[in-house]
Amino acid sequence: xxxxxxxxxxxxxxxxxxxxxxxxxxxxxxxxxxxxxxxxxxxxxxxxxxxxxxxxxxxxxxxxxxxxxxxxxxxxxxxxxxxxxxxxxxxxxxxxxxxxxxxxxxxxxxxxxxxxxxxxxxxxxxxxxxxxxxxxxxxxxxxxxxxxxxxxxxxxxxxxxxxxxxxxxxxxxxxxxxxxxxxxxxxxxxxxxxxxxxxxxxxxxxxxxxxxxxxxxxxxxxxxxxxxxxxxxxxxxxxxxxxxxxxxxxxxxxxxxxxxxxxxxxxxxxxxxxxxxxxxxxxxxxxxxxxxxxxxxxxxxxxxxxxxxxxxxxxxxxxxxxxxxxxxxxxxxxxxxxxxxxxxxxxxxxxxxxxxxxxxxxxxxxxxxxxxxxxxxxxxxxxxxxxxxxxxxxxxxxxxxxxxxxxxxxxxxxxxxxxxxxxxxxxxxxxxxxxxxxxxxxxxxxxxxxxxxxxxxxxxxxxxxxxxxxxxxxxxxxxxxxxxxxxxxxxxxxxxxxxxxxxxxxxxxxxxxxxxxxxxxxxxxxxxxxxxxxxxxxxxxxxxxxxxxxxxxxxxxxxxxxxx
Amino acid sequence: xxxxxxxxxxxxxxxxxxxxxxxxxxxxxxxxxxxxxxxxxxxxxxxxxxxxxxxxxxxxxxxxxxxxxxxxxxxxxxxxxxxxxxxxxxxxxxxxxxxxxxxxxxxxxxxxxxxxxxxxxxxxxxxxxxxxxxxxxxxxxxxxxxxxxxxxxxxxxxxxxxxxxxxxxxxxxxxxxxxxxxxxxxxxxxxxxxxxxxxxxxxxxxxxxxxxxxxxxxxxxxxxxxxxxxxxxxxxxxxxxxxxxxxxxxxxxxxxxxxxxxxxxxxxxxxxxxxxxxxxxxxxxxxxxxxxxxxxxxxxxxxxxxxxxxxxx
Numbered sequence: 001x002x003x004x005x006x007x008x009x010x011x012x013x014x015x016x017x018x019x020x021x022x023x024x025x026x027x028x029x030x031x032x033x034x035x036x037x038x039x040x041x042x043x044x045x046x047x048x049x050x051x052x053x054x055x056x057x058x059x060x061x062x063x064x065x066x067x068x069x070x071x072x073x074x075x076x077x078x079x080x081x082x083x084x085x086x087x088x089x090x091x092x093x094x095x096x097x098x099x100x101x102x103x104x105x106x107x108x109x110x111x112x113x114x115x116x117x118x119x120x121x122x123x124x125x126x127x128x129x130x131x132x133x134x135x136x137x138x139x140x141x142x143x144x145x146x147x148x149x150x151x152x153x154x155x156x157x158x159x160x161x162x163x164x165x166x167x168x169x170x171x172x173x174x175x176x177x178x179x180x181x182x183x184x185x186x187x188x189x190x191x192x193x194x195x196x197x198x199x200x201x202x203x204x205x206x207x208x209x210x211x212x213x214x215x216x217x218x219x220x221x222x223x224x225x226x227x228x229x230x231x232x233x234x235x236x237x238x239x240x241x242x243x244x245x246x247x248x249x250x251x252x253x254x255x256x257x258x259x260x261x262x263x264x265x266x267x268x269x270x271x272x273x274x275x276x277x278x279x280x281x282x283x284x285x286x287x288x289x290x291x292x293x294x295x296x297x298x299x300x301x302x303x304x305x306x307x308x309x310x311x312x313x314x315x316x317x318x319x320x321x322x323x324x325x326x327x328x329x330x331x332x333x334x335x336x337x338x339x340x341x342x343x344x345x346x347x348x349x350x351x352x353x354x355x356x357x358x359x360x361x362x363x364x365x366x367x368x369x370x371x372x373x374x375x376x377x378x379x380x381x382x383x384x385x386x387x388x389x390x391x392x393x394x395x396x397x398x399x400x401x402x403x404x405x406x407x408x409x410x411x412x413x414x415x416x417x418x419x420x421x422x423x424x425x426x427x428x429x430x431x432x433x434x435x436x437x438x439x440x441x442x443x444x445x446x447x448x449x450x451x452x453x454x455x456x457x458x459x460x461x462x463x464x465x466x467x468x469x470x471x472x473x474x475x476x477x478x479x480x481x482x483x484x485x486x487x488x489x490x491x492x493x494x495x496x497x498x499x500x501x502x503x504x505x506x507x508x509x510x511x512x513x514x515x516x517x518x519x520x521x522x523x524x525x526x527x528x529x530x531x532x533x534x535x536x537x538x539x540x541x542x543x544x545x546x547x548x549x550x551x552x553x554x555x556x557x558x559x560x561x562x563x564x
Numbered sequence: 565x566x567x568x569x570x571x572x573x574x575x576x577x578x579x580x581x582x583x584x585x586x587x588x589x590x591x592x593x594x595x596x597x598x599x600x601x602x603x604x605x606x607x608x609x610x611x612x613x614x615x616x617x618x619x620x621x622x623x624x625x626x627x628x629x630x631x632x633x634x635x636x637x638x639x640x641x642x643x644x645x646x647x648x649x650x651x652x653x654x655x656x657x658x659x660x661x662x663x664x665x666x667x668x669x670x671x672x673x674x675x676x677x678x679x680x681x682x683x684x685x686x687x688x689x690x691x692x693x694x695x696x697x698x699x700x701x702x703x704x705x706x707x708x709x710x711x712x713x714x715x716x717x718x719x720x721x722x723x724x725x726x727x728x729x730x731x732x733x734x735x736x737x738x739x740x741x742x743x744x745x746x747x748x749x750x751x752x753x754x755x756x757x758x759x760x761x762x763x764x765x766x767x768x769x770x771x772x773x774x775x776x777x778x779x780x781x782x783x784x785x786x787x788x789x790x791x792x793x794x795x796x797x798x799x800x801x802x803x804x805x806x807x808x809x810x811x812x813x814x815x816x817x818x819x820x821x822x823x824x825x826x827x828x829x830x831x832x833x834x835x836x837x838x839x840x841x842x843x844x845x846x847x848x849x850x851x852x853x854x855x856x857x858x859x860x861x862x863x864x865x866x867x868x869x870x871x872x873x874x875x876x877x
Contacts, residue, residue: 066829069646076603076646150615152599154608170607225648240731243645243653246821247731270728273816273825276712280720281727444596444834465603481605 057265057563058249059544061556062278062290066244066271070224072209073143073151078555081206085554086250086267087232091119091137091188092204094557096548098467099366100200104132104210104233105188114195114506119188124257126212127232134182136210142175144207153207156465160202161501163191194501197508198365198468205466205553235262235559246271263546263562279539288544288563289556292537294415297350305539308352312464312551313534314361314472315419317408318484319526323456325395325404326485332526334391335434335457337384339426345532348422349415352535357382359519360469361533363551367512373469377516380523381530385430392431405435408457409450411443419531420459450484458484461534464552469515470499471552476522487527492518572858576851581630583847584840588626591836598642598834616642629840638844639837644829650841654823658845660734661815661822665807667742672749673800679750680757681784684765695754702751708813711744715817729820741818745811749803756799760792793864801857805850809842 067083069075075084085093093103102108109118124132143149145157145168157165163179179191196202212231219229227238235258236250251266253259270286272278275293279300282290292300300306319326319335326332341355354362357379365373396402410420417440424436436457441449450458462482464471475482477493495518498504504511522528540547543564548557599612613619617628632639638650645653683695719727719740730737764770765788773787815825823842830838 066644068644071647074646147611148615150612152604152608152612155603155605169611171611221647221649225652242656243641243648244657244821244826246729246819270819272728272819277715277727277817277819280715284720284727286727442596442832444832447602448596462602482602 057263059264059267059547059558059561059563060286060288061267061269062282062287063269063271064273064275064278064291066246067241067248067269070230070238070241072206072211073140073149073153074224075206076152081553082555083238083248083250083269084206084209085234086236086558087230087234087238087253088206088209089124089234090204090206090209092200093559094204094548094550094554096560098363098550098552100204108200115192117190117192117199119190121186121188122257123186124233125255126215127237127253127255128215129255130212130214131185132210132212132233133185134188135185136212137188137208138178138180138182139213139216140209140211141180142178143211145169145178146175147171151207153205156202156205156207159196159466159470160199161193161196163193194505197505197511198466198470201467232256235259236264236267239266258559262559264558267558282539282541287539288541289547290539292351292539294349294351294537297352297537300537300539301350303539305542307538307540309536309538309549310352310354310363310551311534311536312361312364313461314356314359315459315461315531315534316356316359317423317529317531318450318458318460319529320453320455320457321485321487321527322453323406325399325401326406326456328395328399329525330391330398331395331404332529333381334388334395334431335427336381336526336529337388337391338430339383339423339531340385341383341531343426344419344422345535348418349532349535351537353532354535356530356533358530359522359528360472360515361464361551364464364471365467365469368508369512373512373515377519380520381526388430392434396433401433403433403435405437406456407437407439408459409439409441409446409455410459411446412440413443416459423459423531451481453484453486455484459531460484467552469519470496473515473518473522474500476527485527487522487525489521489525492521495521569855569859572855576855579851580844580847584630584844585626587840587843588622588629591834591839592622594834596834598836616640633844638841641830641835641838643833643835644826644838650837653826653838654841654845657821657823657826660820661824662808663734664738664741664745664814664820664822665804665809665811667738668745668807669749669800669804671742672746673753675746676750676753677757677789677796679754681761681789683754683758684761684788685784687762692758695758699751699755699758702747703755705747706813707744707748707811708817710747711740711814711817714740714744727818729818731821737818738820741814741820744817745807745814749800749807752799752803753796756796757792760795761788764788764791790864794861797857797860797864801853802850805846805853809846809849 063079065077065079067080068077069080070084072084072088075081089103091103091105092100095101104122104124105119106122107120111117119134121132121134126132141157141162144151145154145165147169154169158169164173164177165179167173168175168178181189183189192199210233215231216223222229224230225243227241230238230241232238232253233256235253235256237253238248239251240247240249248269249266250268252262252264256262270281272281275296278287278290279292279296281287319332321327341357345353345355358374360373362374363372367373367376369376408420408424410416417438420438424438427434427436446458446460449455450460462472462475473496474480476487477483477496478488495504495514499511499514504514523530538549545562545564546560548560549555550557597609597613597618599609604612610619617625620628629639636651641648641650641653679695679698683692686692715727718724725740726733726737728737729741770783770787773783778787809823812824812828814820815822823845826838827842829835830842
């Protein structure tokens, strides 16, 4: 047995050596670039050098999901939009306050009837040296509506009411009939069907970003899949990217027309899906800007680097009015008033979300008076449990019932389930006789069931596509796919239609007032039960300044950001 | 033996086709579509479905898919990386998962075997106890907790290793993920090795071999371990596939651009082609490794080789 003991000692020693050297050895052998360096120490230094070449003046930003596309007309998500907007500039950009400012357009000439916009394109260059021309916009926008491209955001051109957009999307007319023409290399003329009061704001949406036709054709199917196949005319250019990459690096663009104002040397995006890992990386100094998850807020709230950012998402419960009982307005009012919204945001979410007593979120749109929509209109459906009980008693008499049971469908994210469970307890506590059951499912499933009317109550959300109340109010018109409750009101439909392309579209002051009226109609009948407007909790390292946050279109803009 | 292998390969191909068909049917039943349901009206949805051929009946789609696949075209991604060919998407991701999984299997098996042998030889001593504790921990400790502990201690506190996977330091930054991944393998292999070795060591022929004066090295590696290996290979095979195709938890935690994390995002966002391609690869590897294992049995155990030979030739 002595021999066996020796053998064990030997094996232990070998094992120890293996575990220590396994990593080191492979460093030298497996990485072709390192083979000349030999020892593993060298290759470790190499990686440090690589990080340093991008410098200290590079902003490290956290993403919790990968970029889905760098093709401006194909991208649909906030993450992709953010990177696209950092490398590409459209006719308009957005300032810190969220208003549209001229970018690639040097001047704009608006016709008196509001139907024609003539843009002079700035003397700017793409990163390959070719000038930015009016045709870059014509090409991109035609792609946006082309059924062959099948862009999911084609509808944004319809909302902009650009001539022939609807017919082209439906495949009735060729894309070259779109109301956008390049009269010469630097002049772009856009023709609308009806005046659109928020047209300029809409054009800052990333789907309208330009694409250089020649470059696009040369890149073919690989367009937007690598640094070589992305052309930049914006503050930054891409230096490292591949489809669904976990890291993306941008460097300051030298060809950008306003390069003097760009303080950062670059941006490095790091995808981290695990929230704990994200915070560790932030504390480790690997990230300058990181998003917190709801349960982490309490831990970091006191930190001076903690920031609350208002997001555009409105969370609300939609009652299906085709379900027995829910067509009763008193019952809907009872449900809408019965749960403590302040407790939802303060005790459940704790991420800076605010109570929503409205259908059009705050900080979404500024009116002709230059003031936020919410500031000049009232609030609705504030929590009032006593009143809720009164409504419930009336509803009981009208419906001749004592007990009702409804199922609420909810998407299977932690925060949505927590909120739903709290509301369930609140409703059941405030309105004796009502039972709420919760059914969780993936978001896609929930949306499909709500659109097909296969639900009773649904906790849902809506994010704005453009900075006008219409992005919300349009939802509750008769026949809209997002009018989950199947509410129908001819007066309401008339106001919305007129505000979109009728008389009201011509009178922006009257239009603004009627939008307020439209909102009050939705909430007076409790068509939806608003819950909260989402807030984001973000950590920003001290010394980082000028990152601009927005709730519509491009979430974060870095052009004016600096790191000290 | 040859006949046996050919037969197995034919069965494997049929299995793969059946898996693909079942997958297609299941995806069809999955709710929702890959596209931005909320924002689109019916006409726009129809245009998009037509573009990607999703408007065709499922059977036509299945045949088209098989046809395209035979020429190496796995279609494009619908949501995760819009319009990117799946082959492009996997080109960079598959090797990373394979490498990190391979590292974990290699190191995990070596450590597990060593621990198991030691525990068996030093039965009922402190070494045995330590191995048992490691086995129980390794099997029962969720890999998320273990990985997080490693990240916190060796990454965040001691700063020995980076917290995240880095493309420009692919080996150095894969140390923590590899260690996290191999823990389960170490535990499983150690446990099985110990049990099997104990059984073999207690058998009459081992007593005979020892009394014949065969030296310890030969005794353990030639006589004992070889006999103990068969059940170990059986448990190792699925582990190999599981690790090589990328671990969801570890890839998510370390932000590794592999295929494990890709599969779950693909399922959640109804990215049909990505799901089908990844499941296909997974099945292919699983079936392939099972085939290798069956052949390996024969190599390790002459009794199996002979039996199979008799039957099939």
